[in-house]
Amino acid sequence: DAKTTQPPSMDCAEGRAANLPCNHSTISGNEYVYWYRQIHSQGPQYIIHGLKNNETNEMASLIITEDRKSSTLILPHATLRDTAVYYCIVRVYDSGNTGKLIFGQGTTLQVKP
Amino acid sequence: NAGVMQNPRHLVRRRGQEARLRCSPMKGHSHVYWYRQLPEEGLKFMVYLQKENIIDESGMPKERFSAEFPKEGPSILRIQQVVRGDSAAYFCASSPPAGRVANEQFFGPGTRLTVL
Numbered sequence: 001d002a003k004t005t006q007p008p009s010m011d012c013a014e015g016r017a018a019n020l021p022c023n024h025s026t027i028s029g030n031e032y033v034y035w036y037r038q039i040h041s042q043g044p045q046y047i048i049h050g051l052k053n054n055e056t057n058e059m060a061s062l063i064i065t066e067d068r069k070s071s072t073l074i075l076p077h078a079t080l081r082d083t084a085v086y087y088c089i090v091r092v093y094d095s096g097n098t099g100k101l102i103f104g105q106g107t108t109l110q111v112k113p
Numbered sequence: 114n115a116g117v118m119q120n121p122r123h124l125v126r127r128r129g130q131e132a133r134l135r136c137s138p139m140k141g142h143s144h145v146y147w148y149r150q151l152p153e154e155g156l157k158f159m160v161y162l163q164k165e166n167i168i169d170e171s172g173m174p175k176e177r178f179s180a181e182f183p184k185e186g187p188s189i190l191r192i193q194q195v196v197r198g199d200s201a202a203y204f205c206a207s208s209p210p211a212g213r214v215a216n217e218q219f220f221g222p223g224t225r226l227t228v229l
Binding site: 034038041042043044045046049087099100101102103104105106 | 117144146148155156157158161169171172202204206208217218219220221222223
């Protein structure tokens with residue numbers, strides 16, 4: 001599975017959009033981009049995933065560049081409860097894949113009042 | 114629909130004792146994953162199981178650790194003769210059967226193991 005690079009920390013003002021970048025320059029054509037987050041001491045929470053098209057759900061938007069070498073997770077209106085470590089993970093999924101997630105160090109997002 | 118359940122939430126053991134951690138996947142999920150998070154570190158994959166089968170145990174320590182997911186009942190992560198270095202948060206995740214494209218994993222709240 002491809003390696004990802006994320007900034008170690010970011011700040012965001014409450015109510016503003018939080019844009020979290022992720023580089024995955026060695027991503028393969030059959031690898032998906034996943035985002036999870038871990039709020040302090042809790043289990044990781046799935047946010048969103050995508051292959052090559054931009055995706056949006058009730059939690060966030062995922063923007064993937066055309067060459068797929070980087071992506072951005074957007075939390076449109078960050079709240080204090082969005083303070084967490086955000087993990088960008090790329091992995092192959094097919095019927096024969098074990099599906100394990102390889103977590104890096106992630107980005108610690110601090111939302112400030 | 115209840116989420117992934119883990120128990121106990123906190124477990125204290127003395128060195129040399131055994132620790133048993135239980136995980137009940139979400140209803141309809143037949144895949145279970147165990148991850149470990151050492152203090153101030155990221156999550157590390159340990160083992161992936163389907164009912165009655167270990168699919169990938171590439172992240173499991175070679176000694177003292179074992180996992181099972183029986184036909185009936187929860188998945189069990191067992192640590193024999195615990196040492197202080199086993200102190201960590203152990204997370205279980207589950208996912209639906211294979212066939213769905215890029216299916217996500219749902220995590221439980223974790224079991225915090227403290228070895229005295």
